[in-house]
Amino acid sequence: MKRCFRELSVALALGLLLLFLAVAAPTFYQPQPLLSLLTREAPTLVVACGIALVIICRQIDISVGSQFSVCSVCAGLLASMNWPLALVLPASVAIGALMGATNGALVAGLRLPSIVVTLATMVTWREGLRWLRQGVWVDLPNGIQWFGLSQAAGQWALILIALLLLVVMVLVMKHLSAGRFVYAVGSDAEAARLAGIRPQLVTFTTFALMGALVGLAAMMNVAQSPQVDPNSGTGLELKVIAAVVVGGVAISGGRGNLWGVFVGLLLLACVSPALTHLHVEAYWEKAIQGAIILLAVVADGLRSRKEKR
Amino acid sequence: MTEQALVKIQQVSKSYGGVRALKGVSFDLRPGEVHALLGENGAGKSTLIKVITGAHQPNGGTIEIAGQPVRHLTPATARELGIACIYQQPALFPDLAVAENIALRLEPATAGRRVDWPARRARAAQLLQRIGAEISPDAEVRSLSMPEQQLVEIACALGAGARVVIMDEPTASLTQKEVQLLFGVVRDLQGSGVGVIYISHRLEEIFTVADRVTVLRDGESVATNPVDEMNEASLIKLMVGREVSTIYPATEGAPGEVVLSLKNVGCAIGGVHNVTLDVRAGEVVGLAGLVGAGRTELARVLFGITPADTGEILLNGQRLAVRSPQDAVAHGIAYVPEDRRRHGVILDMTVAANMTMAIHRRIFPGAWLRFDAERLLALGYIRDLDVKTYGPEAPTGSLSGGNQQKVALTRWLATKPKLFIFDEPTQGVDVGAKSEIHKIIRRLAKDGVAVLMISSDLPEILGMSDRIAVMRGGTITAILPGKSDAHDVMVAALRQTEIGGSR
Numbered sequence A: 001m002k003r004c005f006r007e008l009s010v011a012l013a014l015g016l017l018l019l020f021l022a023v024a025a026p027t028f029y030q031p032q033p034l035l036s037l038l039t040r041e042a043p044t045l046v047v048a049c050g051i052a053l054v055i056i057c058r059q060i061d062i063s064v065g066s067q068f069s070v071c072s073v074c075a076g077l078l079a080s081m082n083w084p085l086a087l088v089l090p091a092s093v094a095i096g097a098l099m100g101a102t103n104g105a106l107v108a109g110l111r112l113p114s115i116v117v118t119l120a121t122m123v124t125w126r127e128g129l130r131w132l133r134q135g136v137w138v139d140l141p142n143g144i145q146w147f148g149l150s151q152a153a154g155q156w157a158l159i160l161i162a163l164l165l166l167v168v169m170v171l172v173m174k175h176l177s178a179g180r181f182v183y184a185v186g187s188d189a190e191a192a193r194l195a196g197i198r199p200q201l202v203t204f205t206t207f208a209l210m211g212a213l214v215g216l217a218a219m220m221n222v223a224q225s226p227q228v229d230p231n232s233g234t235g236l237e238l239k240v241i242a243a244v245v246v247g248g249v250a251i252s253g254g255r256g257n258l259w260g261v262f263v264g265l266l267l268l269a270c271v272s273p274a275l276t277h278l279h280v281e282a283y284w285e286k287a288i289q290g291a292i293i294l295l296a297v298v299a300d301g302l303r304s305r306k307e308k309r
Numbered sequence B: 001m002t003e004q005a006l007v008k009i010q011q012v013s014k015s016y017g018g019v020r021a022l023k024g025v026s027f028d029l030r031p032g033e034v035h036a037l038l039g040e041n042g043a044g045k046s047t048l049i050k051v052i053t054g055a056h057q058p059n060g061g062t063i064e065i066a067g068q069p070v071r072h073l074t075p076a077t078a079r080e081l082g083i084a085c086i087y088q089q090p091a092l093f094p095d096l097a098v099a100e101n102i103a104l105r106l107e108p109a110t111a112g113r114r115v116d117w118p119a120r121r122a123r124a125a126q127l128l129q130r131i132g133a134e135i136s137p138d139a140e141v142r143s144l145s146m147p148e149q150q151l152v153e154i155a156c157a158l159g160a161g162a163r164v165v166i167m168d169e170p171t172a173s174l175t176q177k178e179v180q181l182l183f184g185v186v187r188d189l190q191g192s193g194v195g196v197i198y199i200s201h202r203l204e205e206i207f208t209v210a211d212r213v214t215v216l217r218d219g220e221s222v223a224t225n226p227v228d229e230m231n232e233a234s235l236i237k238l239m240v241g242r243e244v245s246t247i248y249p250a251t252e253g254a255p256g257e258v259v260l261s262l263k264n265v266g267c268a269i270g271g272v273h274n275v276t277l278d279v280r281a282g283e284v285v286g287l288a289g290l291v292g293a294g295r296t297e298l299a300r301v302l303f304g305i306t307p308a309d310t311g312e313i314l315l316n317g318q319r320l321a322v323r324s325p326q327d328a329v330a331h332g333i334a335y336v337p338e339d340r341r342r343h344g345v346i347l348d349m350t351v352a353a354n355m356t357m358a359i360h361r362r363i364f365p366g367a368w369l370r371f372d373a374e375r376l377l378a379l380g381y382i383r384d385l386d387v388k389t390y391g392p393e394a395p396t397g398s399l400s401g402g403n404q405q406k407v408a409l410t411r412w413l414a415t416k417p418k419l420f421i422f423d424e425p426t427q428g429v430d431v432g433a434k435s436e437i438h439k440i441i442r443r444l445a446k447d448g449v450a451v452l453m454i455s456s457d458l459p460e461i462l463g464m465s466d467r468i469a470v471m472r473g474g475t476i477t478a479i480l481p482g483k484s485d486a487h488d489v490m491v492a493a494l495r496q497t498e499i500g501g502s503r
Helices: A005-024 A031-056 A064-080 A085-109 A114-133 A151-175 A177-187 A189-194 A199-222 A236-246 A258-277 A284-308 B045-052 B075-080 B098-106 B117-130 B146-159 B176-191 B203-209 B232-240 B295-302 B325-330 B340-344 B351-356 B371-385 B401-413 B431-446 B458-464 B486-494
Strands: B007-016 B019-029 B034-038 B060-065 B068-070 B083-086 B164-168 B195-199 B212-217 B220-226 B258-267 B272-280 B284-289 B310-315 B318-320 B333-336 B419-423 B450-454 B467-472 B475-481
Touching: A005 A258, A005 A284, A031 A064, A031 A151, A031 A177, A031 A199, A031 A236, A031 A258, A064 A085, A064 A114, A064 A199, A064 A236, A085 A114, A085 A199, A151 A177, A151 A199, A151 A258, A177 A189, A177 A199, A189 A199, A189 B340, A236 A258, A236 A284, A258 A284, B007 B045, B019 B034, B019 B045, B034 B045, B034 B203, B034 B232, B045 B164, B045 B195, B075 B083, B083 B146, B098 B117, B098 B146, B117 B146, B146 B176, B176 B195, B176 B203, B195 B203, B203 B232, B212 B232, B232 B486, B258 B295, B258 B450, B272 B295, B272 B310, B272 B450, B272 B475, B284 B295, B284 B431, B284 B458, B284 B486, B295 B333, B295 B419, B295 B450, B325 B333, B333 B401, B340 B401, B351 B371, B351 B401, B371 B401, B401 B431, B419 B431, B431 B450, B431 B458, B450 B458, B458 B486, B467 B486, B475 B486
Parallel strands: B019 B220, B034 B195, B034 B212, B083 B164, B164 B195, B284 B450, B284 B467, B333 B419, B419 B450
Antiparallel strands: B007 B019, B007 B060, B060 B068, B212 B220, B258 B272, B258 B310, B310 B318, B467 B475
């Protein structure tokens, strides 16, 4: 109970927001826009799960946005070469995993700081893509958007995939040795090493998994429109890191769980539509999201100060 | 010798929590004197230094500096009163130039003040010249050798007008030649009326440089004598003169087969060389020696943290290549490191998670965590070792030091090791937990585990060990039977004429 206090307080904040909207702006609760909102956030949730692992492992990956764009464009190009969906999806995942593994090899193998490595790869992937593609959008053949299903079915499919992945990742983190090793390495890599865990391997795997999840998420995003936007990943890293921080994952590693990340993401995602329905100018969206992040960080800071005493 | 004492300390005591580090120390330092402080590890030398430099406040006794009683000594007032301390590891800013480092110590810390660079340089040059150091004021501290950095520290002390200079193991990392240089500086200081408190484990140095010597034992000053009236034997006797208490659990049964066999093991990075030692099943071998003798370094070699690059390690007669801690764990070697707070347990994780950390493969087939099994195992160990915690789910950080240590032990007990290496198992642990940990160690041995126990606590070494291996300068210099005389162990750890120069 005490251990999930942080997650529960975010959930409470989300609950209060939803309750407030029910009273002040009942128009928020229309099935179609709500379904669209969740669909839009489904790929973000997948990436957020990955980045949560990376941060629990006491690393950071700011190249996820660029990875996302690269995977999206590659998936689009493969699809337009008439590859079937059953091949495009694994290809996108593999390309993502490869980019993640590159980060992982540099961070774990050469023991470079992840902020610098992923800053470099972020710029490299993004600018490389721009140079190769000149910012051209990719037209998709039929059968990719909504996986060839009806829009409603496609939307539900995406939401279900994201939720299923969330549950799987929660189980992995809680019930597999591997998950616990990620926490151990993030808490104290040296102690983990002395306990016979291989911290470098754990770190590498976490980055590679992060990339694979980005590949999956990119595909989930591609499937939502008839064209692929080569800049679709721009700003994604900030969005997911924000969700992770609001969800109670300690930026210093070793603490937090994915349910918190899920709730944190929902809270941040609700801000924009809530403003629309409350007839507040949309300019306030980022400021309010920023304030939520600040509040979460300050609360964590106060709490850890109290713990130390 | 009727001059007023620079420092006069009477019946000073200091406790940390329940541990009494100083029970009653009296000590005085005269102008122009080199006064050596001698004592085993943990005798209270560091604590005494911390009291004199104002880092820690004593609980009782009086301190007089230059004839003035001082009540609340803080690091700042100690500096104003002319007390300076030169540590074994100089505390300088590596990226700044020598002159800047000196200036930071001596100039007032006012952010808006304009820096007078030529004056800074000139003063630094003058101070360095005064102690005969050939160091450029513009050199980056990073580029200086350890002794050069110590000289810079001494220059700082002089510049601050220090009347009392404390040197804590100043020669630990110096070569023979550098030691001579340092002694020259010490004599210069002495000549200008500065009092030097000189701490060293090396008896020969004390005979060379000191005028008087005070011996500390168990937090008390047992004697202060002119060095001329002492010899090595009488000093060692003063250091260890006490009976070993009989609370240690007794050895049961005879030792069995040789489990660990080291043949000329060495590791250049760790500074360990030519270590030859056998440890038998059911035997506790105590690894004695002074701080820096290479005991922890040897443990790190055996556990694969800094793998051996020469010699052979045999476990149950089989040659091992321990390249990493994973190898060590796989071969049945357990290691509880000295720095428990940092590396022994993971404070953020629960007691249960810490206990099972090294045995996932065995108790969680298919890597799927079984919380029931984990909880049961943890409960068993908690009851068995009497770990004080509200349950297996408690964060390990919420436990006391002794109980954290038990959790760290449990993790390795659970691996059912063949060889168990303890590094200072009872350091910072209260008396009750200490004797429980001793019982655990003895029980392990009884179950046929080979135990290697590093300890700086001489009574512990004497009370627990079936044999005692004494290290000095990175190698084993003597192997003594258990229940040896404390005096013999200290002699082996301290005396031993220099083997070839630098170390």
